Amino acid sequence: MPNLINDKVKDLALQVNDMIKESVEYKEYQAFVIALKDNLKNEDNLVLSEGNLKLLQQELVNQTYLDSEDLQALKDKYQLDKASFLENDFVKAYKNAYEAYSELIFQVKEQLEGLV
Numbered sequence: 001m002p003n004l005i006n007d008k009v010k011d012l013a014l015q016v017n018d019m020i021k022e023s024v025e026y027k028e029y030q031a032f033v034i035a036l037k038d039n040l041k042n043e044d045n046l047v048l049s050e051g052n053l054k055l056l057q058q059e060l061v062n063q064t065y066l067d068s069e070d071l072q073a074l075k076d077k078y079q080l081d082k083a084s085f086l087e088n089d090f091v092k093a094y095k096n097a098y099e100a101y102s103e104l105i106f107q108v109k110e111q112l113e114g115l116v
Helices: 004-022 026-042 044-066 069-084 089-115
Strands: none
Touching: 004 026, 004 089, 026 089, 044 069, 069 089
């Protein structure tokens, strides 16, 4: 009997997974995931911006640990660079697609929890 229940649950999970993969939100998000990989290879400015942000994050950690006097200036630079990165049209479109996909997953989760 438990194997029968497990098989039914597995079949339902696969159906839900297929439904998600057929959704517009999933397809748009996946298109951006692929495009993001391509853009990071081909768009030097985006790569440099992301790389600089990572370096600044590491420097913030180091300076926070050392209680540096330059910490506030570094925080300000990081916030300015991060805002610039997030204003990139591609990054904004990716973020919107990710949020729509996340909302879909949240709604599916809520509906599934309501069934239990």
